[in-house]
């Protein structure tokens with residue numbers, strides 16, 4: 001397969017290249033830039049020497065038509081303009097940004113504070129939460145890869161919401177992310193001296209992933225409700241932990257929740273339900289496409305604590321995007337995604 005990556009110089013692009021390099025069906029990977037045309041990629045990122053020594057290419061519509069897959073890993077507001085003209089013209093389009101995720105354009109305007117993508121393009125796109133939308137992803141010309149936080153949150157909660165074992169109304173979701181989630185442009189929030197030995201809470205009640213989580217709970221869990229979702233920045237490079245506190249239906253046991261999760265994800269290679277984990281941490285999925293899920297019930301409060309961990313750059317971005325490419329082309333879901341976690 002011939003692949004083009006737009007936004008190759010960013011963290012999502014870099015991770016796409018790392019994973020696609022090991023994909024047995026991928027033979028060409030071209031790298032596109034909006035700002036560094038002609039720069040030799042490995043001179044910018046020396047760890048890719050002898051792997052990616054080609055020059056970065058200028059984004060050119062005529063040339064971009066010529067790929068089997070075009071990945072875009074660009075800031076919000078770029079692909080809403082760039083990708084619609086490619087729909088149905090040849091390449092499968094996989095967008096890592098938030099531009100096509102929200103079906104309601106008013107939500108996009110409200111939460112991203114940008115102009116939405118054309119309505120028809122959004123309608124034609126499939127939400128790329130692989131385990132929940134496989135058929136639509138297989139058929140779609142344009143795949144809206146989910147946000148990192150919604151991936152962790154939705155994968156852990158959807159089976160329980162759908163089966164009405166927990167009540168989505170009253171859900172409180174507390175999430176933490178490593179700093180690479182903010183991309184490769186340094187800012188006050190990501191400066192080493194302000195993140196190291198520090199813990200910050202940010203975007204309280206204003207995070208752009210709130211409507212995406214609510215949309216997912218409605219689309220796949222058949223429950224329409226607002227949720228409380230709060231994000232924290234942790235002084236680590238990669239990883240997301242999402243901890244949800246959910247009211248359980250009267251009489252529901254921990255065993256029922258565990259069995260429900262196991263049943264839903266049977267045969268899905270990247271979801272590991274781990275009820276007996278003595279410690280549950282982000283490093284157990286580091287560098288991989290796994291989403292690990294842990295659940296405990298507190299019978300005193302009638303609440304479940306549902307915890308999930310992912311690597312924000314892999315299952316939260318590039319890994320899930322490649323999983324979606326595999327689904328799109330009818331390939332084995334795990335191709336190119338066999339990494340063992342880098343635990344130590």
Ligand SMILES: NC(=O)C1=CN([C@@H]2O[C@H](COP(=O)(O)OP(=O)(O)OC[C@H]3O[C@@H](n4cnc5c(N)ncnc54)[C@H](OP(=O)(O)O)[C@@H]3O)[C@@H](O)[C@H]2O)C=CC1
Nearest residue numbers: 007009010011012033034035073074097148181183184317
């Ligand atoms: N980091 C993460 O964990 C996750 C990120 N995402 C989303 O994926 C997208 C990419 O994120 P990330 O890689 O972290 O971001 P980065 O900031 O690291 O990289 C974005 C890249 O986009 C390119 N770019 C910037 N402006 C334009 C433009 N106008 N036209 C074309 N390309 C442009 C830049 O490359 P150049 O200047 O060379 O063109 C830049 O390297 C974002 O929308 C983000 O929200 C989603 C899930 C997880």
Ligand SMILES: CC(=O)N[C@@H](CCC(=O)OP(=O)(O)O)C(=O)O
Nearest residue numbers: 076097098147148177178181182
């Ligand atoms: C740590 C950190 O800053 N994370 C980012 C994740 C951004 C992201 O992935 O946003 P979209 O894909 O929806 O644009 C944040 O919380 O905004």
